[in-house]
Amino acid sequence: MISVKHLTRTFDEFIAVDDLSFEIAPGDIVGFLGPNGAGKSTTMKMLTGFLPPTSGEVKIDNLSIDQNAKLLQKKIGYLPEGSPVYGDMTVYQFLHFIADVRGLKGAEKRARLSDVIKQLELQSVLNRAVENLSKGFKRRVGLAQAIIHDPQILILDEPTDGLDPNQKHHVRELIRKLSQEKLVIISTHILEEVTSVCNRVIIISKGQLRFDGTPTALQQKSRYFHAVSLTLSYAADISGLAEIEGVADMEIDRITGRVTLFPEPDTYILGRITDYIHHRKLPVDSLYVEQGRVDEVFRRITNGAAA
Numbered sequence: 001m002i003s004v005k006h007l008t009r010t011f012d013e014f015i016a017v018d019d020l021s022f023e024i025a026p027g028d029i030v031g032f033l034g035p036n037g038a039g040k041s042t043t044m045k046m047l048t049g050f051l052p053p054t055s056g057e058v059k060i061d062n063l064s065i066d067q068n069a070k071l072l073q074k075k076i077g078y079l080p081e082g083s084p085v086y087g088d089m090t091v092y093q094f095l096h097f098i099a100d101v102r103g104l105k106g107a108e109k110r111a112r113l114s115d116v117i118k119q120l121e122l123q124s125v126l127n128r129a130v131e132n133l134s135k136g137f138k139r140r141v142g143l144a145q146a147i148i149h150d151p152q153i154l155i156l157d158e159p160t161d162g163l164d165p166n167q168k169h170h171v172r173e174l175i176r177k178l179s180q181e182k183l184v185i186i187s188t189h190i191l192e193e194v195t196s197v198c199n200r201v202i203i204i205s206k207g208q209l210r211f212d213g214t215p216t217a218l219q220q221k222s223r224y225f226h227a228v229s230l231t232l233s234y235a236a237d238i239s240g241l242a243e244i245e246g247v248a249d250m251e252i253d254r255i256t257g258r259v260t261l262f263p264e265p266d267t268y269i270l271g272r273i274t275d276y277i278h279h280r281k282l283p284v285d286s287l288y289v290e291q292g293r294v295d296e297v298f299r300r301i302t303n304g305a306a307a
């Protein structure tokens with residue numbers, strides 16, 4: 001269990017993290033979101049005990065990270081932003097070195113090394129210097145070092161940054177698998193990652209907490225939640241759609257031609273829309289109820305007031 005209370009960090013006059021409080025329990029896969037410069041990395045560094053807070057506290061299993069950093073860091077796997085250091089080592093040397101630092105020995109060390117090499121598919125680059133690897137492989141080496149000691153808590157700063165779509169998928173699957181028995185916090189800019197991997201979302205902006213809830217609760221904040229969208233196979237008179245009882249507003253995407261109808265509060269409009277389409281024989285190609293657009297909520301939340 002991680003407990004964060006009134007966590008604040010300033011750099012000279014600048015407040016990078018501003019009075020954050022939240023608790024994270026095992027089983028939580030937290031997507032930690034925020035625009036560039038929101039304070040995500042700074043928060044993660046404080047959660048892992050690598051940066052002292054200006055005020056407030058972080059407790060892991062009821063122990064303050066400030067006073068117990070060495071002990072608690074054994075429970076944490078941390079993937080910092082960017083690439084692994086010690087770039088002139090080969091991947092194999094680097095992972096051995098990290099295994100030693102983590103106190104792994106003998107058969108256990110060999111088993112864990114072979115396990116992470118397999119999980120992150122690093123066999124083909126074991127003898128290459130870390131600094132010469134592609135961005136994607138560097139990220140995978142970083143992930144391997146984060147999980148080598150099988151930590152209870154995983155804190156991953158942009159784990160899929162720089163990965164191609166196949167690798168992204170692979171790493172998300174790995175995170176999903178690891179999260180069955182661990183507490184996981186990942187920071188990301190990729191909003192689809194949140195709905196596909198996380199069961200909780202924390203959004204910060206300008207160092208302050210703006211949202212803490214499930215991905216579904218976030219989607220429900222979208223103005224598109226339960227709106228009905230449709231596309232037509234050819235142009236037709238759709239002006240009557242906006243007049244349907246219960247439809248508050250209509251929006252047409254100029255690029256895709258997608259038509260979206262927004263319901264009045266607590267109104268179910270799908271039935272009336274399908275009746276209308278049927279009656280007018282409109283050439284509808286696709287029709288669906290929107291689940292809410294996370295990117296729209298994210299923009300609104302991070303530009304304005306707390307949600």
Ligand SMILES: Nc1ncnc2c1ncn2[C@@H]1O[C@H](COP(=O)(O)OP(=O)(O)OP(=O)(O)O)[C@@H](O)[C@H]1O
Nearest residue numbers: 011014016034035036037038039040041042043081
């Ligand atoms: N050591 C430092 N000295 C001065 N300012 C810093 C320091 N570290 C971070 N900052 C500032 O604190 C703010 C938050 O930075 P942080 O890296 O935590 O943001 P972030 O949310 O991780 O951003 P990004 O998504 O771009 O990685 C930024 O304005 C950054 O410039």
